[in-house]
Amino acid sequence: MPLSHAQVELIKATAPLLEEHGKTIVVRFYSTLLSENPSLNSVFNQTNQASHQQASALATALYAYASNIDNLTILTPALDKICSKHVSLYVQPSQYAIVGKYLLDAMSHVLGPTLSPSHLNAWTEAYDQLAQVMISKEAALYQSCDSHGWIDWRQFRVIEKQQESQEITSFHLSPLNGEPLPMYRPGQYVSILVDVPSQPGFRQARQYSLSSAPNSKRYRISVRKDKGSLGMRPGYVSNALHENTKVGDVVQLSHPEGELFWDAEEDTKRPVVMISAGVGITPFISILDTMVEQGVTQRIVFVHGARTSSSRAFWDHLQAVSSTHPNIRYKSFLTAPTSDETKGVHFHEKGRISVKSLDIQQDLLLGSQPIKPLYFICGPQEFMLEIKTELHSLGIDKDDIRMELFGTGDAL
Numbered sequence: 001m002p003l004s005h006a007q008v009e010l011i012k013a014t015a016p017l018l019e020e021h022g023k024t025i026v027v028r029f030y031s032t033l034l035s036e037n038p039s040l041n042s043v044f045n046q047t048n049q050a051s052h053q054q055a056s057a058l059a060t061a062l063y064a065y066a067s068n069i070d071n072l073t074i075l076t077p078a079l080d081k082i083c084s085k086h087v088s089l090y091v092q093p094s095q096y097a098i099v100g101k102y103l104l105d106a107m108s109h110v111l112g113p114t115l116s117p118s119h120l121n122a123w124t125e126a127y128d129q130l131a132q133v134m135i136s137k138e139a140a141l142y143q144s145c146d147s148h149g150w151i152d153w154r155q156f157r158v159i160e161k162q163q164e165s166q167e168i169t170s171f172h173l174s175p176l177n178g179e180p181l182p183m184y185r186p187g188q189y190v191s192i193l194v195d196v197p198s199q200p201g202f203r204q205a206r207q208y209s210l211s212s213a214p215n216s217k218r219y220r221i222s223v224r225k226d227k228g229s230l231g232m233r234p235g236y237v238s239n240a241l242h243e244n245t246k247v248g249d250v251v252q253l254s255h256p257e258g259e260l261f262w263d264a265e266e267d268t269k270r271p272v273v274m275i276s277a278g279v280g281i282t283p284f285i286s287i288l289d290t291m292v293e294q295g296v297t298q299r300i301v302f303v304h305g306a307r308t309s310s311s312r313a314f315w316d317h318l319q320a321v322s323s324t325h326p327n328i329r330y331k332s333f334l335t336a337p338t339s340d341e342t343k344g345v346h347f348h349e350k351g352r353i354s355v356k357s358l359d360i361q362q363d364l365l366l367g368s369q370p371i372k373p374l375y376f377i378c379g380p381q382e383f384m385l386e387i388k389t390e391l392h393s394l395g396i397d398k399d400d401i402r403m404e405l406f407g408t409g410d411a412l
Helices: 005-013 015-036 038-042 046-051 053-067 072-088 094-114 117-147 236-244 278-293 315-324 381-393
Strands: 154-163 168-175 189-195 203-209 219-224 250-253 272-277 300-306 328-334 374-378 401-403
Touching (some): 005 015, 005 053, 005 117, 015 038, 015 094, 072 189, 072 203, 094 117, 168 250, 189 219, 203 219, 203 236, 219 236, 219 278, 278 374, 300 315, 315 328, 374 381
Parallel strands (some): 272 300, 272 374, 374 401
Antiparallel strands (some): 154 168, 168 219
């Protein structure tokens, strides 16, 4: 049942309170939820819990929901991404009631008498409304998974482990039961569930882009080892994969999901510009290799930035592909090349990627193509938002830009 006008106004009136106290509310929410429901620890990213990045993301989402309660279509793209991630983690409808209880309790505790019974009742209805929207979206996604006979974590064997750079290693994964795999959309990701060696009985899941063209026999993910920085602990899952997972080991994967992909039917004739930094290169390798396999002839520009050549992945592959396909242009940026590395030989440009450092026609394909190009961006959040803003400044429409925020962009 839709919210009444009075309830909408009550929710909107709490937006300033959420802007001021949202993070405090969410920190308490996560603390009580996970201490009293330890089984949910495997659903939530514990590294982001420790840094409070998750709390900041959910606080921002709550504020956005309250501010746009009378026009929720604005939030549809964000909800679609959240629901895709929920499905990749096998979040169940029954868990929404648990989350709702603890979230509303945290709001009441932090806001005290400022949150009147009328405000709390309105928020109860608003949460139930949002939960039903998300449960419905996720049911449709689960139905798609069910059509492939994949409705829970599926066992895969590691059949190859290949170092791509000093930081990134690829894991080739084959289904244990030998049954054919669904042909995902290039650019999508899977969740992988692993035991954390340092904490027996403790499991964590992470999302990693599939980094090869779709095929029915094996998947490949390419994982950067997160060593931790600025006082943060190293990543649980990436370190477990790099240090403990061997060829022959069995891991658990989710069905492929994700809203960032190249659509072979809708996008088949559009020129494509892919701009990535660091491990953000991985979904674009999948997209590029798929386009090459399908023999597309439109212009493709692949721009990638890395700190050093030793941290850069897929250099040889991209050099080979671009040298044998005249429609593909590859441009490599290095922030800190070594003194014996030469521009034009070991890299193409020195420094960080910015739109200003790219050629308008040759790199961004503006004014040189009969069909509007499609732009993909992937990398650290700050990088993606900067590139997106710079593309907008050139008059590129938001509907022609595709990007996906991993990490805490969806509050999980």
